[in-house]
Amino acid sequence: MGKKERQNNLPAFVTLRDMPGTQVMFWVVDDCPYCGERHLHLAGNLRSADPSDTLGQQPAVCDPERTYELTLPPRPRKKKTKAERRAGKRSEAEDEW
Ligand SMILES: [Zn+2]
Numbered sequence: 001m002g003k004k005e006r007q008n009n010l011p012a013f014v015t016l017r018d019m020p021g022t023q024v025m026f027w028v029v030d031d032c033p034y035c036g037e038r039h040l041h042l043a044g045n046l047r048s049a050d051p052s053d054t055l056g057q058q059p060a061v062c063d064p065e066r067t068y069e070l071t072l073p074p075r076p077r078k079k080k081t082k083a084e085r086r087a088g089k090r091s092e093a094e095d096e097w
Contacts, residue, residue, distance in 0.1 A: 032068070
């Protein structure tokens with residue numbers, strides 16, 4: 001439970017990309033938790049591989065002694081957030097009145 005141990009496997013949010021003209025898929029880490037750079041991880045072949053198999057703990061490209069947890073980012077909820085804010089204001093106002 002040491003701090004060093006926790007810092008050694010941070011979540012890294014990924015998006016799936018395929019290389020144009022090929023059958024190769026990559027997980028793209030847009031914002032590495034360690035160096036902030038973009039890293040690519042081979043996710044397999046479009047025909048044969050399930051890219052989710054390569055999610056999870058992987059060695060960091062910038063520092064092989066560290067690992068990060070390749071994780072799909074939470075779904076964007078910008079529209080819902082606005083609606084929720086409005087709903088929240090309304091309900092708060094109702095409570096006050
Ligand atoms: Zn990095």
